[in-house]
Amino acid sequence: MAQPRSRNRKGTRGPVGAKRQEILDVATDFFGRQGYEDTKWADVAAAVGVGPTALYHYFESKQHCLYVIIDNAITTFCSRLEMITAAHDDYFEGLVAVLNDGFDLTEREVLRNRVTVAEQGLVSVHRSSPREEEAREAARARTRDLEYAWGMFLSRGMAQGSLPEGDPKLLTHAILGLYNSVWHWYRPGGTWKLDDIRAFFVGKQLAILGLDPALAERPAVTS
Amino acid sequence: MAQPRSRNRKGTRGPVGAKRQEILDVATDFFGRQGYEDTKWADVAAAVGVGPTALYHYFESKQHCLYVIIDNAITTFCSRLEMITAAHDDYFEGLVAVLNDGFDLTEREVLRNRVTVAEQGLVSVHRSSPREEEAREAARARTRDLEYAWGMFLSRGMAQGSLPEGDPKLLTHAILGLYNSVWHWYRPGGTWKLDDIRAFFVGKQLAILGLDPALAERPAVTS
Numbered sequence: 001m002a003q004p005r006s007r008n009r010k011g012t013r014g015p016v017g018a019k020r021q022e023i024l025d026v027a028t029d030f031f032g033r034q035g036y037e038d039t040k041w042a043d044v045a046a047a048v049g050v051g052p053t054a055l056y057h058y059f060e061s062k063q064h065c066l067y068v069i070i071d072n073a074i075t076t077f078c079s080r081l082e083m084i085t086a087a088h089d090d091y092f093e094g095l096v097a098v099l100n101d102g103f104d105l106t107e108r109e110v111l112r113n114r115v116t117v118a119e120q121g122l123v124s125v126h127r128s129s130p131r132e133e134e135a136r137e138a139a140r141a142r143t144r145d146l147e148y149a150w151g152m153f154l155s156r157g158m159a160q161g162s163l164p165e166g167d168p169k170l171l172t173h174a175i176l177g178l179y180n181s182v183w184h185w186y187r188p189g190g191t192w193k194l195d196d197i198r199a200f201f202v203g204k205q206l207a208i209l210g211l212d213p214a215l216a217e218r219p220a221v222t223s
Numbered sequence: 224m225a226q227p228r229s230r231n232r233k234g235t236r237g238p239v240g241a242k243r244q245e246i247l248d249v250a251t252d253f254f255g256r257q258g259y260e261d262t263k264w265a266d267v268a269a270a271v272g273v274g275p276t277a278l279y280h281y282f283e284s285k286q287h288c289l290y291v292i293i294d295n296a297i298t299t300f301c302s303r304l305e306m307i308t309a310a311h312d313d314y315f316e317g318l319v320a321v322l323n324d325g326f327d328l329t330e331r332e333v334l335r336n337r338v339t340v341a342e343q344g345l346v347s348v349h350r351s352s353p354r355e356e357e358a359r360e361a362a363r364a365r366t367r368d369l370e371y372a373w374g375m376f377l378s379r380g381m382a383q384g385s386l387p388e389g390d391p392k393l394l395t396h397a398i399l400g401l402y403n404s405v406w407h408w409y410r411p412g413g414t415w416k417l418d419d420i421r422a423f424f425v426g427k428q429l430a431i432l433g434l435d436p437a438l439a440e441r442p443a444v445t446s
Contacts, residue, residue, distance in 0.1 A: 037348045120407065121341035125260045170415075170423050173408060174401060178431075181400025184343065192393075200393050207430040208401075 020058050023048050024072065025108065027065050032111025036066060036119050060131045066119055067135035073109075073116045074142040077102070081149055091162035095153075096216060099205050102179055103198035110194070113183040147172050154209075164210035174208050243281045246271050247295065248331065250288050255334025259289060259342050283354045289342055290358035296332075296339045297365040300325075304372055314385035318376075319439060322428050325402055326421035333417070336406040370395050377432075387433035397431050 026047045030039040041062040045055045059065040081098055088094030105113070123140055127133040150172040157163035182201060186192060203213030249270045253262040264285040268278045282288040304321055311317030328336070346363055350356040373395040380386035405424060409415060426436030 035344070035348050037345065118344035118347075121258070121344070122260065124341075125258050167423070170420075173404065174424070174427050177404025177407070178397060178401050181396065181404055184400070185396060197393075200390070201397070204397050204431045207433070208427045210430070210436075213433075 019048075019050070023050070023055070023058055023065065024069055027062075028069055028108055028112050028115060031066065031069070031115040031119075032108075036062075036115060036122075041065075060129060063122065063127065064129075064132045064135050066115070066122065067132065067139045069112060070116045070119070070123060071135065071139040071142050073112045074139070074146050076109075078142065078146050078149055081146070081153065085153060091157050091160060092211075092215075095157065095162075095209075096202070096206075099202045099216070100198060103194055103201070105194065107188045110183070110186070110188050113180075114186075117180045117183045147176065150176065166210065171209060175205050178205060178208065242271075242273070246273070246278070246281055246288065247292055250285075251292055251331055251335050251338060254289065254292070254338040254342075255331075259285075259338060259345075264288075283352060286345065286350065287352075287355045287358050289338070289345065290355065290362045292335060293339045293342070293346060294358065294362040294365050296335045297362065297369050299332075301365065301369050301372055304369070304376065308376055314380050314383060315434075315438075318380065318385075318432075319425070319429075322425045322439070323421060326417055326424070328417065330411045333406070333409070333411050336403075337409075340403045340406045370399065373399065389433065394432060398428050401428060401431065 023044065027039075027044045030044055030047070039062065041055075042052075044062070044065070045052065048055075059068070080101055084098045084101055085094040088097060123136060123143070125136075127136055147169075151168040154163060154166075154168040154171050154175075158165050158168070178201065182197060186194075186197060188194075199216060202216040206216055207213045246267065250262075250267045253267055253270070262285065264278075265275075267285070267288075268275060271278075273281075282291070303324055307321040307324055308317040311320060346359060346366070348359075350359055370392075374391040377386060377389075377391040377394050377398075381388050381391070401424065405420060409417075409420060411417075422439060425439040429439055430436045
């Protein structure tokens, strides 16, 4: 517990952060491809090439690592929502851009989304280990942050007349719930292309907000 | 494995079926209230008042029981979709009735939905025990049945001009995905009343189908 933990910031931290990120990447691939339950933590360690003691320095357990993966996924959603909406003066353009951005994903990010939605039940389960519990609570808090940020963004749109009136909290649940549902069934390399999924689901998210789904494809102009 | 297993049919099978249903009910309450992971299988047995040997007659394990709960939940959705749509000559009235019906739930059914969506990741995980694996595959097959039935129902609506054209499979994913998302956050006795949730989400499901959400409240007339 007393050891310093280096929060990874996209690989800018040198070898320690890089190794941590490598473990997260490999674990995401394992969890996403063969399932969290079916993944042996020792296999992740072997694939990264670290021993149990070194691995423990980064993550106490498979579950600890899972919480950090989920936390990072949601943190990315939060920061992209903030960044993209700030970059658009026009509310509607910002909305369409951020909805489209949710489907602009690498294969690993798709797997990360898949892990996040498949294992979100585990984020509700208290852990007796303080390190695990801390990571779990962080992931939970991040979900609330994202819901709050979306609620504020939608409220702003309503206040300025860019969105039809509605309950921002329920709309947030619906928008994020529909988005999350995709990763339960979508598989990279499967029947559907991600671009087709994007066009369809962004249209449906707009429909939920009471807007014309046909406007989903309107090109986003960065201001 | 060789022992006869009595498939429960809504308690019409006498004492054996009644006890099995009681275990399912109690397990649903435990899994739904305190979480599947946090529930001890022995606590379910104690609450029902059966010993380990008797319990094993009905379910091999906690996971076996979970699969049957999920299977039953989805079977109910399938049969209600079929029953309600068959009872309405008017396509749109049948659609609105079946969407509303999805929120016409007892507290235990809400908990069952919650368990079903929280633990659906486990339905993808192969089991080495044949009894567990059989129950898991049955639950998986049921999900496909439900998606197929919805796809056919939506295709029929498009063919007869009651629904705007669209991809029935993607629309099914969207309609069911939005519905399932509710049970990730909705809690009985919480801030939201189920009737408010129903009105909001049925409206959004209609919006996804390209229909006027305001028609969600149109009273369903049984033919």
